[in-house]
Amino acid sequence: MFNLFKNKKEVYLDNAATTPVDPRVIKAMTPYFNKKFGNSASVHTRGREARLALEEARETVAKSLGAQSSEIIFTSSATESNNTALKGIAWSHESKGKHILISPIEHSCVMNSAEWLQSQGFEVEKLSVDKNGFIDPQEVKTKIRPETILVSVMHANNEMGACQPIKEIGAICKEKEVLFHSDAVQSFGKKTLRVNELNVDLLSISAHKIYGPKGVGALFIRDGVKITPLLHGGGHENNKRSATVNVAGIIGLAKATELCLEETPAEADRQRKLSEKLRKGILENISGAHLNGPEKKRLCNNTNISFDDVEGEAIVMMLDDYNIYVSSGSACSAEDLKPSEVITAMGYSASRAHGSVRFTVGRFTKEKDIDYVLEVLPKVINKLRKISPNKRSCF
């Protein structure tokens, strides 16, 4: 198996932020940089070669979602996919209405696109979320109005890993004839997603969360759904996204997708076991540690824990000193100094977010990595608690 860090003891548990590119993906991409480098829009041999590879990649991604090739467009990122879904649908459907429903735990690219649309005269309404981080499909049902044009709920949450009842929400949207978008960035590659079973009309994915390259995403747009493009130009991607196509990156996304399909669900089970071991080890050995998010219906690789009397960024940076890489929902670790909106939407106070740490395992995480974290973490928490004015010992 590929060894992520060859020379020193390092443990990367931030796979929800990004993943290393799998060497098999790099190998698949390499020829497309300088050998099969053609522009997929060119009609000569090099162009046709690129075009062929592009369409094969589209087929792979489409199949992985149970979709048609014509329903997939490639983008530069999930941020672009989500911007396209929200703004593109809003612009093309404003004659029907201006009401958009979103969950309160969306990634900032959905949240801020919705907020921007609100500033442009659309009405954005946020659903509520329970204390485990779940949306209630019945609430969607009651909040849909005749002028609702889009519902957007993420498939699995990036901070807490709560897997949402997308199928049920989708069925309600279908019945009410409202378009339904889901940001599936965190679950794609870990769970089997079928667009028809999920009843989604739009779905966003990203390559760099599944051991593919950064700078590549895709958007599923159900055939027949009218959407206004964000980028105008040469009419690429069936007039839905102009720009010279990033063939190498897309080949990377397709290869990464293929590898995930081959390895799931066995790999998801392995990651779930590692996450459970980590969670159990922390909760049993460190006092004042609380699990954030659900016990069940949780993404296989996600663990999110708040520690009393210590601050998240300090934990992250102290672990960094031991070459353990994780992230925090603390206000102190955010650029805007706001606590995690997900934790606060779930009804917890800002203080709960203050001491929260997210651990996300991945394809290259081994059991001995978890052992190492379980050995180091109590020391780190104890050291920080010794500095803390709130009295609590680790053990």
Next chain:
Amino acid sequence: MYNKKVMEYFKNPRNHGEMENPDAVGEAINPSCGDKMKLYLKIDEKNNEEFISDIKFQTLGCVAAIATSSIFTEMIKGKSLAEAFAISNQDIIEELEGLPTPKKHCSLLAVRAFKEAYYQYLQDQGRNIPEELEKAHHQNERFAEVAAKNKENINKELNGER
């Protein structure tokens, strides 16, 4: 991101811990993020001037909060109360050779904790309190109220009463 000096003062905090029989204690809280600092002072007299003969701190907070607390104790140890009072959060930032812009506010915590300790010290002795200290103390009380409310919420959470 944080520079080497900040990381050094964070990883190896100076003068941290509790103090037995301190002459003054000051606690400050940042109500927006929840960071909290407690400062303990031993005060002695030399040439008719009161100076800080020993100091300890405890901080619950991020890297910047801990590093600024840590270096501040070094900056004021051995100084007279008047000298320590003159140190601003900007001085702390300079001593650390800079903090990331969004983290600059963290350096206020140490200054506020010292002012509170100084206030308590003067009050305990029934001495005259300068207006600036009085103001700082009132602000501190307001911040503590907000923080106490937050704490109430945490306790409710832990008891599952949300």
